Amino acid sequence: MDYDTINVERSADRVVVELDRPYARNAINAAMVNELHTVCGELEQEPRFLVIHGAGEDFAAGADIGELRVRGREEALTGINRALFDRINRLSLPTVAAIEGNALGGGAELAYACDIRIAGQGARFGNPEPGLGILAAAGACYRLSELVGKSVAKQVILGGGLLDADAAHRHGLVMDVVERGTALTAARALVDRMSKASPLALRLSKSVVDAAGPHPLLDDVAQAVLFESSDKRERMANFLERRRA
Template sequence: MSELTTVHIADHADRVVVTLDRPAQRNAINVEMIGELHRVCERLEREPKLLLLTGRGEHFAGGADIGQLRERNRDDALAGINRNLFDRIARLSLPTVAAVSGYALGGGAELAYACDMRIATTTAKFGNPEPGLGIMAAAGASYRLPQLVGASVAKQVLLGGRVLDADAALATGLVMQVTDPDTQVDAAHRVLDRIARSAPLALRLTKTIVDAPGFHPFADDIAQAVLFGTDDKHTRMTAFLEKKA
C-alpha cells in the first residue's frame, strides 16, 4: 500500500489499522481519501482481516471536503461517490470497528455508521448537518442510522440537526463504549482481540446473516450446517469440554 497520502495503514497479523490522516483539515474526506480507502477495501476483500478505523489528531472526520463537494454536479451525485465506498466498507466480510474522537460529522458520521461497531471518546460528536448546506446525507445515513438508533432519533439527527454527544450515542446504542480521550484506539483493539478469538468463518457467516434483510430462518440453518461440518467447530468444542472436565 505505497504512496498513500490521506490515510495511514498499520498491518497486524489479524487486523489492519487505518488512520484517516488529514488532521489539519479535521480529516475531511476528499476524493483522494475515497480512492485510497477503496484500495484498502480491495485488499481486505482479497485477504480478509479485521479492520480498525480511526482518525489522526482530535477528530475522526469532520465531514466531506466542502470545497470539492461544492463542485460536484448531478452526475457526481448519481455516481454515489461516497456512498459506494461506505457500502463497500459495510460489506467487508470480517468485523470492523471505528474508534471515534471529536467530530464525526456529515460524511465522517456516515463512515462511522458503516462500521459494525463504534468506540467513542467523551469528546465525540455525531451529526449530519447536510440540509444546512442544501443537500442531504446521502452516503448511507438514511438507511443505516435508523437501523442503529431507531427512526425517531435518526430523524432528530437527519432533519432536526441534533448532534449526538458521547452520552447520547451510548444511550441510543450508536456506540458500544465511551472512553477517555486518547484511549479509544486501545479500547477498540481490546474489542478486536476478543473478536479475533472467535472462529473466522463463524464471524463471516454471522455478519452476513445479521446484515441480510428480512426474516431468514433457512439461511440461518444453512449457515449453521456449514459451521457444524468444520474441523474448527469440532476442535473448539472439544477443547471447551476438556477444559471444563
C-alpha cells in the same frame, strides 16, 4: 504502498487505518475515497478485521466541502462516498470505528458503515448536510435509522441534533464510551477479543445479521456449514476438556 491521506498498519489478523488530514479535521476528499477503496480491495482478497480512526482531535468532520461545492448531478448519481461506505459495510470480517472528537456529515456516515463503534468522551455525531443545501446521501438516511431508530435519526438529520458520546451510547449507536484519547486502544482490545473467535463463524454471523427480513433457512444453512468445520470440532473439544479439568 504509500498513501497521501491515510496511514495503514497491517498485521496478520487486522488492518488499522488512520485518516490523516488533521489540518482539514480529516475531511473526506476524493483522494481519501480512492485510497480507502484500495484498502477495501486488499481486505476483500485477504479478509481481516478493519479498525478506522482519525489523526489529531477528530475522527472526520465531514466530506471535503471544497470538492462538494463543485460537484453536480452526474457526480451525485455515481454515489462517490456512498459506494465506498457500502463497500466497507460489506467487508466479510467485523469493522470497528474508534471515534474521538467530531464524526460529522460524511465522517459520521463512515462511522455508521462500520459494524461496531467505540467513542471517546468528547465524541460527537451529526449530519448537518441540509444546512448546506444537500442530503445526507452517503448512508445516513437509511443506515442511521437502522442503528438508532427513525425518530432519533430524524432528530439528527432533520432537526440538526448532535449526539454526544453518552447519547450515542444510550441510543445504541456506540458499544462503549471510554476515556478521551483511548478509543483506539479500546478498539484494538476489542479486535484482540474477536480474533479469538472462529473467523468463519464471525463471517457467517455477520452475513446472517445483515440479511434483510426473517431468514431462518439462511441461519440453518450457515449453521450447517459451521457444524461441519474442523474449527468447530476443535473449539468444542477444547471447551469440554477445560470444563472437565
